[in-house]
Amino acid sequence: MRLLIVEDEKRLALSLARGLTAEGYAVDVVHDGREGLHQASEGTYDLVILDIMLPGLNGYRVCAALRAAGHEVPILMLTAKDGEYDEAEGLDTGADDYLTKPFSYVVLVARIKALLRRRGVGAGTSAVHVHGDLKVDTAARRVFLGEDEVALTAKEFSVLEHLVLRAGEVVSKSDILEHVWDFAYDGDPNIVEVYVSTLRRKLRAGLIRTVRGAGYRLETSP
DSSP states (O other): OEEEEEOSOHHHHHHHHHHHHHTTOEEEEEOSHHHHHHHHHHSOOSEEEEESSOSSSOHHHHHHHHHHTTOOOOEEEEESOOSHHHHHHHHHTTOSEEEESSOOHHHHHHHHHHHHHHHHHHTTOOSEEEETTEEEETTTTEEEETTEEEOOOHHHHHHHHHHHHTTTSEEOHHHHHHHHSOTTOOSOTTHHHHHHHHHHHHSOTTTEEEETTTEEEEOOOO
16 A cells, blocks of 8 residues: 655654554655645555645645545545644545544554545455455455465565455556555665565465566466
């Protein structure tokens, strides 16, 4: 899952990014409302964490502009303010949830997971994906092969999750990089091959097929 943080308190934004990256999310960070609107409009995100008090454009205006343009990405608004009026205004502009600073990181993660689950249910999808003897629970972040649970690192799980969500389709290396690593990643793109190789070793060699010149495909047959 790919998240965008729009927060002008740089220390807070980077701290959240580090924590959420450790949770297995790909995280992009911007510190300005106008840049946040541009990034959210151009990028493919599963959720936006949006501060209200921002330079350029405040969070209310960013949220309203995204909704007016037809973007349905879940938006979790953050603010140092407190009061029913602020919450109502945030929700009226199209935000999906609201968190007042200071907040618990554990609560933030719980809210993010709840919004992502809600989005999945709304789209008619399940958190549990079964393909033959492979079962992937994207909510609990657990993987089973037959009766045995397979331990994966956060990044390994994210690569597998992206392939599972598009099972049977060919997914390009650049698409995996975009969704599992952040937009600032400028390392070796062959890192994807390393993770796919590790998944094959931990799961089953024939589970993820290489489509030469195109990408990878998770096989849906047993």
